[in-house]
Structures are given as C-alpha cells and as structure tokens.
Amino acid sequence: MPQAAYSLTELMAVAAAREIADGEVVFAGTGLPMLASMLAQRTHAPNCCLIFEAGTAASQLAHLPMSVGDPRVMRGAAMAAGLHEVFAYVLQAGRVDVGFLSGAQVDRFGNINSTAIGADPRHPKVRFSGSGGACDIACLARRTVIIARHEKRRFPENVDYITSPGWLRGGASRQEAGLRWGGPAAVVTTRGLMRFRPDTHAMYLASYHPGLTAPDVAAETGFALAIDEAAETPVPTAEELRILREVVDPERVFLQ
Amino acid sequence: MADKLTSLTAAAALIPDGASLSLGGFTTQRHPMALAYELVRLRRRNLYLIGHSPGGDWDALIGAGCVKRVELAYEADEAFNTVGPRWRRAVERGQIEWEDYSNFAMVTRFAAGAMGLPFLPLRSLLGSDVLAQEALSPEQRAADARTPVKKAAVVESPFHPGERVVLVPAIHTEFAVIHVQKASPQGTVRIEGQTFADVQQALCADVVIVTAEQIVDDAELRREPERNPLPYFAVQHVCHVPWGAHPYAVYNCYDYDPRQLKRYHESAEDDAAFAQYLDEFIYRPADQAGYLAAIGGAARLDELRADPAFGYRPDLKRRRLD
Numbered sequence: 001m002p003q004a005a006y007s008l009t010e011l012m013a014v015a016a017a018r019e020i021a022d023g024e025v026v027f028a029g030t031g032l033p034m035l036a037s038m039l040a041q042r043t044h045a046p047n048c049c050l051i052f053e054a055g056t057a058a059s060q061l062a063h064l065p066m067s068v069g070d071p072r073v074m075r076g077a078a079m080a081a082g083l084h085e086v087f088a089y090v091l092q093a094g095r096v097d098v099g100f101l102s103g104a105q106v107d108r109f110g111n112i113n114s115t116a117i118g119a120d121p122r123h124p125k126v127r128f129s130g131s132g133g134a135c136d137i138a139c140l141a142r143r144t145v146i147i148a149r150h151e152k153r154r155f156p157e158n159v160d161y162i163t164s165p166g167w168l169r170g171g172a173s174r175q176e177a178g179l180r181w182g183g184p185a186a187v188v189t190t191r192g193l194m195r196f197r198p199d200t201h202a203m204y205l206a207s208y209h210p211g212l213t214a215p216d217v218a219a220e221t222g223f224a225l226a227i228d229e230a231a232e233t234p235v236p237t238a239e240e241l242r243i244l245r246e247v248v249d250p251e252r253v254f255l256q
Numbered sequence: 257m258a259d260k261l262t263s264l265t266a267a268a269a270l271i272p273d274g275a276s277l278s279l280g281g282f283t284t285q286r287h288p289m290a291l292a293y294e295l296v297r298l299r300r301r302n303l304y305l306i307g308h309s310p311g312g313d314w315d316a317l318i319g320a321g322c323v324k325r326v327e328l329a330y331e332a333d334e335a336f337n338t339v340g341p342r343w344r345r346a347v348e349r350g351q352i353e354w355e356d357y358s359n360f361a362m363v364t365r366f367a368a369g370a371m372g373l374p375f376l377p378l379r380s381l382l383g384s385d386v387l388a389q390e391a392l393s394p395e396q397r398a399a400d401a402r403t404p405v406k407k408a409a410v411v412e413s414p415f416h417p418g419e420r421v422v423l424v425p426a427i428h429t430e431f432a433v434i435h436v437q438k439a440s441p442q443g444t445v446r447i448e449g450q451t452f453a454d455v456q457q458a459l460c461a462d463v464v465i466v467t468a469e470q471i472v473d474d475a476e477l478r479r480e481p482e483r484n485p486l487p488y489f490a491v492q493h494v495c496h497v498p499w500g501a502h503p504y505a506v507y508n509c510y511d512y513d514p515r516q517l518k519r520y521h522e523s524a525e526d527d528a529a530f531a532q533y534l535d536e537f538i539y540r541p542a543d544q545a546g547y548l549a550a551i552g553g554a555a556r557l558d559e560l561r562a563d564p565a566f567g568y569r570p571d572l573k574r575r576r577l578d
Binding site for chain 2: 030031052053054055056062063065066067068069070071072073074075080081082083084087088091092115116121122123124125126127128129130131132133134135136138139140161162163164165168173174177178179180251252253254
C-alpha cells in the first residue's frame with residue numbers, strides 16, 4: 001500500500017490514540033487528546049469511555065468540543081453532573097485508566113509545568129493559565145500520557161514549577177510523596193515518543209518521528225535522553241487518516 | 257413565597273467595592289457575563305474573586321481594574337485561547353494578588369463551604385508545587401481575614417496510619433452569581449447540562465444572585481424537582497437576563513460566539529486596544545440591551561441560537577473566521 005501523506009498533528013494524534021486500550025476510561029482534555037480519544041473509539045478501542053472534568057461521562061461526540069464544558073460534550077453522554085462528581089467519584093476513586101496532560105515544560109521524570117516560568121513563583125516572568133484539573137489528573141489517574149512541543153527549553157532538567165507531578169525525582173519518590181498509583185507512561189511530542197524506565201522512572205526515547213534521527217531528538221532535549229532503544233514512529237495508516245479527517249475533525253478545528 | 261425578581265442593574269449594585277465574589281460557569285460556558293460587565297460599568301474596585309476555571313468574566317474584570325485578589329485553578333478560554341490575556345498581564349506586572357489551586361481542590365473547597373465544614377480532605381496535590389508553594393505571602397494572608405492563614409495542610413489519616421491526605425480550607429463568599437437556563441421568581445433553579453460547580457458556589461455564599469435566560473412559573477419547575485439543584489431559600493435575587501452569558505455558551509439556548517471571542521482575545525493582547533474594547537462593548541452601551549446591540553444585535557444572536565436536536569449550533573463556524 002502506498003504511504004499516505006500526513007501532518008505532524010495527525011501523526012501525534014495517531015500515536016496518542018494508540019496509547020488507549022479498548023474498554024479504558026479516558027480523562028481527556030481539549031485539543032489533541034480529544035482527537036486521539038475519538039480516533040481510538042473509531043478504530044482499536046470502540047469501548048473506551050470519555051470523561052470530561054466539567055461534569056460528563058461517556059459522551060458520544062458528534063462535533064469536536066472547544067472546551068471540556070462545551071455543550072457538545074452533552075451529546076450521547078451517559079451522565080451529566082458537575083466537577084465535584086467527576087473529580088471525587090470518578091477520578092479520585094481510581095476509576096480513570098488514562099489521563100491526558102500537556103504543559104509548557106516537561107522534565108526527565110515527566111513532571112509538568114503549566115503555571116509560570118521564572119525562578120520565583122511569586123514574581124513569574126511568564127504566566128500561564130494554571131493547573132485547571134491537570135494536577136488532579138496527574139495525581140489520580142492510573143497512568144497519564146503527556147502531549148508536548150519538543151524544544152530544548154521546554155524539556156529542561158527541572159521544570160520551574162511542578163503543576164502536575166510525574167515521577168517526581170524518580171525511583172520511589174512518587175509513592176513516597178503519598179500518591180498511591182499513577183504516573184506518566186508516555187510522552188508524545190512533535191519529535192518522538194518517550195517512555196519511562198520501570199525502576200528509575202527516567203525518560204527514554206522509544207521512537208523518533210519519520211524524517212528525524214534519535215540523536216536529532218536528543219539534541220532538542222535539555223537533559224540526557226537515552227536513545228539506544230529508539231525506532232522510527234509507525235506512520236498513520238490510510239484508514240486512521242481517513243477517520244481523523246472525515247469523521248473526527250471534518251471542520252479542521254484541531255487538525256492541521 | 258416572596259417574589260425575588262429584580263433588575264440586573266439593581267442586583268449588580270448590591271455588590272460593593274471590596275466584596276468577595278464567585279461567578280458560576282466554566283471556561284467558555286454559562287458565566288454570568290452580563291452581571292460581570294455591569295460591575296465593570298459600575299467601576300467596582302478591590303473585588304476578591306474566588307473560582308475554579310473562569311474565563312472572560314474574570315479577564316474583563318481584572319483588565320478593567322476591578323480586582324485586587326483571586327484564588328483560582330485556571331483562567332483561559334481553553335481551545336479559543338490558552339491563557340486569559342489580562343490575567344497574564346496583571347500577574348506579570350504585579351497588579352494582582354493570587355493563589356493557585358487545582359480544579360479539584362477548588363471545588364472541594366466550595367463543597368466544604370457549602371456543607372458548613374471548615375475543610376475537606378482530598379488525595380490530589382501531593383508532590384506538586386500547587387501544594388508546596390504559596391503565592392500569597394503570610395503578610396498578604398494576614399491582611400485579609402477572608403483568606404485562610406495557610407493554603408493547605410497534609411495530614412495522616414487518624415483511621416489508617418500512614419495514609420496521607422491534603423486538607424483544603426472551606427470557601428465562604430459574600431456573593432455568588434450564577435447564570436442558568438431557567439429560574440422561577442421565587443428562586444427555584446433549573447440547570448440543564450453540566451452543572452460545573454455552580455451549586456457548591458451558590459451554597460457557600462451569603463447572597464446568591466441568579467441570572468436566568470428564562471423566568472418560568474415555580475409550579476412548572478416543581479413538576480420535575482429532581483432537575484432543580486438549588487432550593488429556593490438559598491437564592492436571594494433572580495434577574496431575567498436573556499443572552500446573559502454571551503459571548504459564552506448556554507446549553508440548549510445558544511452557542512459561544514467565536515467572532516466576539518476572537519475580537520476580545522486580539523484586543524486584550526494590547527493595552528490600548530483593550531481599553532477601546534471596554535469602551536465599545538461595555539462602557540458606552542448603557543446596559544445589557546446596549547451591549548447586545550453593540551455586538552451585532554438580533555442578526556448575530558440568531559446565528560448562535562441552539563439547534564434543539566443538539567443543544568448547540570452544529571453548523572457554527574469556529575475556525576478561519578474572516
């Protein structure tokens with residue numbers, strides 16, 4: 001079969017979708033995670049269930065939402081309530097299998113900053129939106145998948161502010177902080193896909209996107225990134241691209 | 257039962273300078289925008305805003321200089337704009353006092369206040385700087401008795417030693433304003449779709465103002481009490497405010513207005529353009545009717561009206577707007 005042309009957003013959406021297994025409960029945010037979850041539902045994971053923090057469970061989206069509180073998330077939902085119900089009874093109770101996160105900075109242990117840039121948090125140089133539900137998803141989902149732009153300054157040795165705890169300082173530090181489960185499983189970026197060592201929880205390169213090499217990706221990372229096991233990221237299939245373009249996002253809300 | 261109907265202007269005038277206030281809704285949905293704009297028009301100062309995920313309601317109030325201190329988890333319009341432009345500037349310029357929490361922490365705090373408890377535990381925040389760092393200094397906390405003396409506390413469960421939870425302090429505000437689809441003159445409230453944290457926000461406030469798209473008979477709402485999340489005695493004032501959340505969405509009523517949001521976001525990136533935006537859409541129009549005329553009137557609003565089969569506008573153009 002000839003290889004179809006695809007965009008970087010499409011490649012990332014497909015890579016993220018493949019992180020979702022059938023039957024899983026997915027806590028999805030706006031943007032790429034929604035593309036990924038909707039694609040997964042229409043391919044290998046028809047029974048995955050989407051939770052939106054503003055108060056719905058198991059939406060059957062007909063149109064891409066711009067917000068997790070968008071009227072569009074009401075479509076076909078099995079339950080509509082509020083933030084407290086979703087956070088307390090679904091997320092905190094341990095019912096979320098995989099949560100999606102993103103941020104301005106990601107460090108080698110998958111800690112994420114979406115609050116502010118600058119050494120002094122009381123006088124930040126650049127201010128972002130803040131945690132929203134990100135910190136809660138990072139603490140309480142059974143595992144998380146991180147979506148990020150891959151640039152050296154965005155992948156520093158240490159993030160300026162831990163909005164969303166990953167593996168903290170590696171090893172058993174997450175558990176020692178009192179978090180009973182969870183932690184990042186994968187990082188899907190504009191350059192590749194990273195995973196974490198089972199013991200040290202340090203990030204390593206699992207795959208680099210077509211057109212790049214493993215050393216290219218390491219050179220754009222602000223900490224030492226092991227690359228010896230990296231292979232090329234599998235490209236989207238023609239069927240995945242068709243579903244993304246014709247079914248998931250025909251309006252081109254997020255697809256580029 | 258008392259009739260609680262009042263005008264939007266009279267309700268807004270109840271909220272004085274320096275008041276603590278929470279506004280309902282979530283990012284791009286169901287914020288009481290008409291009331292927020294009225295507070296801007298009244299040139300309120302030193303407001304203390306407490307919320308979880310506000311959007312342009314707070315951004316306009318902050319940008320117009322109405323706000324002194326905030327406690328929040330997030331301020332942005334999600335996929336429309338990833339950070340509130342005036343919120344970002346106010347922090348970077350040191351013009352505002354703030355404290356960061358997460359959404360779960362903030363709704364737990366509202367829930368504690370709503371239940372009359374001093375605090376509640378949660379299992380989130382552990383290991384994060386949301387827990388470890390306080391943006392408000394001890395002096396700033398001490399300067400306002402409404403701010404808890406500390407942000408959060410980690411304790412061990414007295415029932416299962418070794419298990420750690422985070423205690424977060426209850427929220428109590430002087431005012432809460434929520435915008436809903438339907439309310440009766442007596443204050444029975446119907447919220448359709450996601451409720452966000454409106455119920456908890458209302459129940460931890462001294463004075464609750466409900467602005468509603470539609471005023472309906474109390475008896476009609478009482479036919480399905482399971483759909484009414486707030487008892488009438490928790491509500492002090494009811495205002496009839498059609499299109500009261502514009503440019504944001506109200507499920508089953510209308511969609512968000514991508515053109516007006518774009519205009520706001522572009523203007524709010526620049527001080528002079530933002531001042532002009534306030535003048536054109538808030539100060540010069542004398543009231544909500546004037547605002548609706550300024551944004552394009554009935555012709556624009558008709559384009560946003562929800563399709564009853566969906567509760568939103570399926571054909572709404574959201575990207576590549578001219």
